[in-house]
Amino acid sequence: MSLLFPKWMNVLPTVFAVGGLLGATTVVGGFWYYATPKFFKVGYMPTQPGSGFNHQLHAGKLGMDCRYCHTKVEESPEANIPSVATCFGCHAENKLAKFTESETHKTKTNFIREAYATDTSIEWRRVHKVADYVRNFPHHIHVNAGISCYSCHGQITAMPVVFQVQPLSMSWCLECHRAPEEHLVPRDKVTQLVWVEQHLKERQSGGANTEGQRLLQALGAEPPQNCGACHY
Numbered sequence: 001m002s003l004l005f006p007k008w009m010n011v012l013p014t015v016f017a018v019g020g021l022l023g024a025t026t027v028v029g030g031f032w033y034y035a036t037p038k039f040f041k042v043g044y045m046p047t048q049p050g051s052g053f054n055h056q057l058h059a060g061k062l063g064m065d066c067r068y069c070h071t072k073v074e075e076s077p078e079a080n081i082p083s084v085a086t087c088f089g090c091h092a093e094n095k096l097a098k099f100t101e102s103e104t105h106k107t108k109t110n111f112i113r114e115a116y117a118t119d120t121s122i123e124w125r126r127v128h129k130v131a132d133y134v135r136n137f138p139h140h141i142h143v144n145a146g147i148s149c150y151s152c153h154g155q156i157t158a159m160p161v162v163f164q165v166q167p168l169s170m171s172w173c174l175e176c177h178r179a180p181e182e183h184l185v186p187r188d189k190v191t192q193l194v195w196v197e198q199h200l201k202e203r204q205s206g207g208a209n210t211e212g213q214r215l216l217q218a219l220g221a222e223p224p225q226n227c228g229a230c231h232y
């Protein structure tokens with residue numbers, strides 16, 4: 001049943017509602033845009049609550065490892081978003097004195113202390129989501145195989161606001177499953193996104209990808225291409 005109604009159709013009511021207000025051209029334009037899977041959600045960047053969370057600042061400039069906050073990426077099929085307590089660990093009143101002297105910093109981070117004080121969670125809006133008719137995407141297996149966050153999420157350390165870089169379409173999954181050696185990096189480097197980006201670019205421009213072939217052999221696993229691996 002669900003296969004008959006691919007995920008992009010979910011947006012049709014919105015497209016038609018907007019079209020009703022703005023005229024027929026929007027309907028045609030909107031339909032063409034959403035019906036072309038290649039463009040679906042690439043660039044999607046929802047507005048986050050409070051003053052948001054800046055990866056460029058925390059993971060880039062301050063150099064925090066992804067696993068400081070996304071603690072489950074190596075263990076769980078679902079990556080996790082950190083709780084307010086993780087933020088509060090640094091953003092409590094008496095911490096970061098050097099920064100909290102600044103009024104702008106105080107104002108920008110107040111939403112964290114408010115959430116902590118009232119024991120409410122910050123409702124971060126989800127950026128990446130595979131279609132519902134796809135089985136639970138096994139996040140940890142990919143990370144443990146030596147696929148960097150960079151290959152699927154882009155250069156997060158340079159993003160003030162996270163947005164979707166890859167289409168998450170079936171052809172995108174399969175493209176890598178057919179040639180994973182293009183993306184494999186040493187296991188201990190998967191969260192070093194700046195290193196990975198440079199390393200993969202050097203490999204691409206360097207002719208034969210012997211490093212990738214070596215890593216694939218060492219992995220000793222073949223990513224599945226049978227329908228049942230990804231669909232119910």
Ligand code: HEC
Pocket residue numbers: 048052053055058059064065066067068069070081082124125126127128129149150153156157161162191193
């Ligand atoms: C200090 C905590 C922290 C660190 C460190 C951190 N993140 Fe995040 N990350 C968050 C929070 C909070 C969100 C939810 C808000 C948002 O999407 O911006 C998030 C969201 C994301 C998302 C989008 C999730 C979705 O909704 O689809 C990705 C992808 C991501 N982080 C990857 C990374 C990577 C890769 C690194 C390491 C380079 C990293 N993060 C480091 C806190 C952190």
Ligand code: HEC
Pocket residue numbers: 051052053054057058062064069082086087088089090091096099105108109112
């Ligand atoms: C390891 C410590 C640490 C953790 C954990 C941390 N932050 Fe920060 N954060 C900082 C520091 C340091 C700054 C100030 C950096 C600067 O201004 O250069 C900052 C700045 C900020 C700012 C102000 C940004 C701006 O644009 O000026 C916001 C908002 C913020 N953090 C949100 C969060 C949220 C939300 C979390 C939890 C998901 C979090 N932080 C976790 C250390 C941390």
Ligand code: HEC
Pocket residue numbers: 066067070073078079080081126127128129130136137139142143147148149150151152153168190191
């Ligand atoms: C092989 C591709 C791939 C790799 C590698 C990968 N991710 Fe993801 N990530 C995804 C997909 C696809 C989703 C959406 C999953 C879903 O809808 O079930 C996602 C979702 C997320 C989310 C959102 C989880 C939520 O529940 O909101 C976070 C956070 C995240 N990834 C962080 C990371 C971090 C950090 C790394 C590196 C350590 C990483 N990812 C590596 C593909 C990947």
Ligand code: HEC
Pocket residue numbers: 130134137138141142144145147151152168169172173174176177180183219221222223224229230
């Ligand atoms: C950048 C490369 C890459 C992308 C993109 C990617 N995969 Fe994979 N995937 C792999 C590799 C490598 C393995 C083999 C891991 C292993 O067996 O150690 C794998 C294995 C799997 C497995 C088998 C897990 C198991 O239990 O052995 C599933 C299911 C899977 N991927 C689903 C997906 C889906 C769904 C997508 C798209 C949303 C996707 N993958 C995108 C590289 C990728």
Ligand code: HEC
Pocket residue numbers: 003006007037040130131134168169170173174177224225226227228229230231
């Ligand atoms: C590696 C994982 C993977 C494998 C293997 C896979 N699919 Fe998919 N498939 C996906 C993902 C992810 C989507 C969702 C695409 C989207 O949201 O745009 C999808 C979407 C679909 C759709 C909906 C239409 C579309 O193209 O968006 C159909 C039908 C489908 N798959 C059939 C199959 C069949 C038949 C096979 C076996 C020949 C297969 N799939 C193998 C991951 C996979």
